Amino acid sequence: MRWWDIEPVLELEKDLFPEDAWSRGMFWSDLAHARGPEATRRYLVAVDHGDRRDGEGGGAAGRIVGYAGLAAAGDLADVQTIAVARDHWGTGLGGRLLTELLRAATSFECAEVMLECRIDNIRAQKLYERFGFEAIGFRRGYYQPGNVDALVMRLTDPTTSVAGTQGTETHG
Template identity: 70%
Template sequence: MTPPETPRLREMRWWDIDPVLELEKDLFPEDAWSRGMFWSELAHSRGPEATRRYVVAVEGERVVGYAGLAAQGAAPDSGYAAVGDIQTIAVARDRWSTGLGGRLLTELLRAATAFECAEVMLECRVDNVRAQKLYERFGFEAIGFRRGYYQPGNVDALVMRLTTTPDGGFAAGSPSVRGTEING
């Protein structure tokens, strides 16, 4: 039996929305994003005013993962730095424990560095221990809860934060995630 190929990461495009929705509904059946939500996010990911970075992991022709980051920039001379918010990370069940989630997260942290974010925030379901362990390996720290954040299941969210390293990047485990971005 031939081992599966290593998925390649690339920029998410409109034609990826249908396969991403299939994964979304499988992995997050109670609170899956809609087609319109993905369209809206992708609309903010192109051009000089882009505030989003969405990527897909593709194995052959199959989308086996996806991830997205939103960056909220601070106004010039405001004294505040930009903040990144991880919107989503998902990996097909048959690709769990392969390191793909870490690769997707690394790419989002590269994007946060490019957006000059001083910190990256995220919400994670309190019952999603697998994701929490991934984020902790990358240095994210729990800073609070959002009660009933995930609807309709009324599941709480753990709020986590990662701040920049002294060199202005984000540490991914031990290696720096400053470096080249994936092809778009």
């Protein structure tokens, strides 16, 4: 993800998370830590270029249909966000984005990866469980508004969960 991706990412963010969407400043702040030798973040976008055989659907740049971010500190990484456009649900894109985040955690030499997931987001929980994440606790009232609890999940060895990626292109 680069600075020019923030506006389309914000559009997707507001569509998927209307009540607790990240702000422009939150993305800018994390991207500031995603480049250079001292980088502690990894953010990427998934781009759908459309069907190139007929020349329609998606221009040269394509449409951002997903994004994900990870923060690392010492030997611990934290999945900050994963989002997939509704019209790409069920395509495996969420798994490809998570795979890239786990690769980043491995390159940051993190031994564990943590994340929070809405307690009512069973679809996401199943994805994380397929990658070896285990529920370890709750954060009461974590998601606002609505006072929705978060399920805290942990993966103890990200190198064992990293699978190959194919299909939709991802960019850092």
